[in-house]
Amino acid sequence: MVGLKPPEVPPTAAMKFVSAGMAGCIADLCTFPLDTAKVRLQIQGEVRIPRTISSVEYRGVLGTLSTMVRTEGARSLYSGLAAGLQRQMSFASIRIGLYDSVKQLYTPKGAENTGMATRLLAGCTTGAVAVACAQPTDVVKVRFQASGALPDSARRYSGTVDAYRTIAREEGVRGLWRGTLPNIARNAIINCGELVTYDLLKDALLRAQLMTDNIPCHFVAAFGAGFCATVVASPVDVVKTRYMNASPGQYRNALSCLLALLMQDGPAGLYKGFVPSFLRLGSWNVVMFVSYEQLQRLMVLARPA
Numbered sequence: 628m629v630g631l632k633p634p635e636v637p638p639t640a641a642m643k644f645v646s647a648g649m650a651g652c653i654a655d656l657c658t659f660p661l662d663t664a665k666v667r668l669q670i671q672g673e674v675r676i677p678r679t680i681s682s683v684e685y686r687g688v689l690g691t692l693s694t695m696v697r698t699e700g701a702r703s704l705y706s707g708l709a710a711g712l713q714r715q716m717s718f719a720s721i722r723i724g725l726y727d728s729v730k731q732l733y734t735p736k737g738a739e740n741t742g743m744a745t746r747l748l749a750g751c752t753t754g755a756v757a758v759a760c761a762q763p764t765d766v767v768k769v770r771f772q773a774s775g776a777l778p779d780s781a782r783r784y785s786g787t788v789d790a791y792r793t794i795a796r797e798e799g800v801r802g803l804w805r806g807t808l809p810n811i812a813r814n815a816i817i818n819c820g821e822l823v824t825y826d827l828l829k830d831a832l833l834r835a836q837l838m839t840d841n842i843p844c845h846f847v848a849a850f851g852a853g854f855c856a857t858v859v860a861s862p863v864d865v866v867k868t869r870y871m872n873a874s875p876g877q878y879r880n881a882l883s884c885l886l887a888l889l890m891q892d893g894p895a896g897l898y899k900g901f902v903p904s905f906l907r908l909g910s911w912n913v914v915m916f917v918s919y920e921q922l923q924r925l926m927v928l929a930r931p932a
Contacts, residue, residue: 630842630917631924638923642930644724646922651719654915655711660704661907662711664691666772668900669868688903707771709787714764722757722814723919726822729753746823754818758811763803765810767791769871798875806871809881813863817908820856825849825916842917849916853909861904862897 638646655662667685685691695703730749734741758765767790770783784790794802828848829840838844870884878884888896 630921631928633840634924634927636927638927640725640728642923642926643727644720646919646926647722647724648716648720649922650915650919651715651723652712653918654911655708655715657914658907658911659708659711660692661688661903661910663695663704663706663772664688665900665903665907666769666868666872667691667695668903669865670773670872671899688906691903707768707787710764710768710771710790713787714761714768717764718757718761719915720757721760722753722818723822723915725753725756726750726818743823743827746826747819750819750822751815753822754814754816755811757818758807758814762807762810763791763794766794766803766805766871769868770794773868773872802875805873806867806881809863809867809870809884813860813867816863817856817860820859821852821908821912824855825852825912828852842921845917845920846913849912850909852916853912854905856912857901857905857908861901864904865897865899 664685668688668691671685685694692704726749729752730741730746733745733748733752767784767787770790771787784793791803798805825848828851829844832838832844832848833840838847866881866885866888869888870878870881873884878887892899
């Protein structure tokens with residue numbers, strides 16, 4: 628057996644909530660450079676207002692990472708990390724930590740098994756609620772990741788707190804919730820892709836007795852969940868990233884951002900940054916779900932008798 632054994636007493640909803648936030652932060656610390664590379668690739672070639680010409684061109688995941696280190700220093704890989712960790716403490720706690728509780732809420736009384744529709748509905752619900760609560764942190768994170776390519780004099784914010792203040796002052800409080808609708812769509816899809824796929828794969832592996840309920844099983848289920856989530860969510864993710872990073876007035880709404888992207892890059896533009904998205908989501912899911920399962924078990928063991 629690998630890792631802590633499944634507890635006899637299941638973890639409480641509070642334990643799942645806290646464990647999910649902590650696991651999300653651990654996963655972000657491990658995979659944040661890949662997320663930054665994904666953002667840079669997604670916004671590359673974007674027509675800006677006012678128009679600017681960038682001399683830096685990113686090619687592939689490793690090329691993007693090496694270019695960033697060479698031109699901006701290694702610290703640029705973690706630009707926006709503070710906002711990213713703030714996001715995970717609220718975002719992952721809600722969408723992942725409350726998933727089982729919401730799933731039980733939607734499951735009819737007396738039902739022996741949880742159906743696919745119930746799992747999908749629970750994933751959509753927790754994903755949408757999490758976005759509504761954590762959207763400002765996501766906006767700030769994306770702005771920092773995107774602005775790292777600019778010279779110091781052209782950067783809009785000096786720090787995380789300054790970013791919140793500046794966005795609220797210049798764009799109104801609504802600016803902190805820029806891109807909420809595409810982000811809700813993205814995270815409802817990702818939540819279903821991640822949590823429902825993980826849930827189903829884990830159940831299937833355990834029911835078929837191919838694996839026991841421990842780290843190898845969690846690893847396989849999480850990897851499959853990451854791939855599925857990337858395939859279905861990448862188009863929405865690209866639009867969300869561009870819309871969040873846009874200057875005021877650049878796009879009327881998320882739909883105009885989508886149309887501009889299609890006119891400029893064609894359908895292939897919807898999958899810009901797919902490789903770093905998969906590397907990031909796949910590795911993020913593996914680290915997060917393995918950490919999440921182990922943290923829950925550790926909290927149960929640490930609970931006073």
